[in-house]
Amino acid sequence: MTAAVQEALELDKVESHLHPEGSFDVEAHEVPKGREEVWRFTPLKRLKGIHDDAPFADGATKVEVEAAAGVTVETVAADDDVRGLSGLVPTDRVSARAWAASTGATLVRIPTDTVIEGATVIRHHGTGSETAGAGHAVIVAEKFAKATVVLVFEGSAVVADNIEIVVEDGADLTVVSVQDWADDAVHLSTQHAKVGRDANLKHVSVSFGGDVVRHDFSAEYSGPGGSVESLGLYFADAGQHIEHRLFVDHTAPKTKSHVVYKGALQGEKAHAVWIGNVLIRKEAEGIETYEENRNLILTDGAWADSVPNLEIETGEIEGAGHASAIGRFDDEQLFYLRSRGISETEAKRLVVHGFFNDLIRQIGVPELEEKLTSTVEAELAKNINTLIEKDATA
């Protein structure tokens, strides 16, 4: 570890519950019962035992890599030094179990001073295997490098993984994690980023498919001037549980975080959870943070929980704010559109597209834009009949 990193890590201890002590020892983490703060929204019964002691084995997903020119992608041994480079220490049992069970790690490295054209895509295809899989990936953008890495998850699988992201000083990295699973998939992902001096990380989580998808994304800063933009887009269908837990730990001065998550929910028992935690430490003077979560409930029977949470230990900040909303279609918007001859169904489609459009544009990955728009379209098409029925009975 370099001296600078060492120094940055020597922070005052924080009492905050936002910062539980982590441990690599699985047995240090009790089996969750469901009452614990971090588990109270998650349907444990549907996790296929991965929070308890269900075995992990290789082969749950087939991995395909399309590396952009200049990016190296390799598999390293489980005991390789790169594991832990981001500072990730598991704070829950699933993450600790995945760490212990991983037989190797995927290492993505973007060399110093290189600007990479095009996205590097790592595709995980669920094989429908009965056994759960444990994954580990480390993405390192070296100093002043610029690149985009897209992780795609599809097919049927039960997966627990740890994704580490290291953005060295001055680097500019975009990481997109697309959960486009089949209906029966279970995915618990712990993603942690360490953002260097004057470095930028754009982290995007897109969740469409899966039975239970829970993403914990956290970020810390190893130097001043770093910036994290954390974007999320999700579409929860009948019976689906999609949970995002964000934690931005402002560990250095003059750092920025901007979090925007938007989701639409439709169908019976569609459930979305968003927890947005931001901790501004005493030493994090002059920081700026904003977090926002918006949920659009398209039909009856769907519900969302949205909990922004800001903890501030210094008064010397540039700005801190949050917004959270759970709403249905706006009658005035629908009326306006319909008064121009647009049918109710079509008007709703327009509003939902509009709701996501800005966000899709902000993601700024051209390879993904069209795919995301058409996936939103496909999700809407699934439920368009329900939308109409609900209107008729409303």
Next chain:
Amino acid sequence: MSTLEIKDLTVSVDTEDGAKEILKGVTLTINSGETHAIMGPNGSGKSTLAYSIAGHPKYTITGGTVTLDGEDVLEMSVDERAKAGLFLAMQYPVEVPGVSVANFLRTAKTALDGEAPKLRTWVKDVNGAMNKMHLDPTFSQRSVNEGFSGGEKKRHEIAQLDILDPAFALLDEIDSGLDIDALKVVSEGINDFRARDGKSVLLITHYTRILRYIKPDHVHVFVAGRIAESGGPDLAEELEANGYEKYVAAGV
């Protein structure tokens, strides 16, 4: 061609203290090709009349009829009314984030015509309409009404009137919030529309200002949820001179 007939229309809104009657029996016939102005003080129910005709869900029709060329308008859904030829320019046009003006207009035109507009002429038509309203072509790429100034919203309503070309235009305080130049531009747009064959207009306004540019065939004074007096264009001049006092006093 379109004749709009409103007979004994009574309308209420739900309030915390129960239903509140706002329109108290409105009767009005607007023949094809005519322009009627409705003038009245704040809160008299002008917007309520416009919204009720257009089918806003907030208003409950408690009595009376509205027909367009004999067809029962009140039976129609909001979009069916638009397809039947009604168009409402709103006093406060609504913002629709993330939906571009271009997409909105194309979707509306397609819905009204039952087929997508021809690409070639379409772009020209849209740009032409924007241009006439002194709206920069970049407006097409912006979200519907989002961040538009009050005047831009109104000009955008008239650009829609031009492009969507309804038979019957309900214009609710299209003149409010416009400076004199914008008022002229908007009035020209409305007059261009009126010059088309058989177009009818119901022009709702609080001030006589716009009537310098748009000459109505009939003027109605609207007070406390009903028409207090009807007359020709000279009635507007009298209102300009004497205001609504006479009617408001009589209504109490």
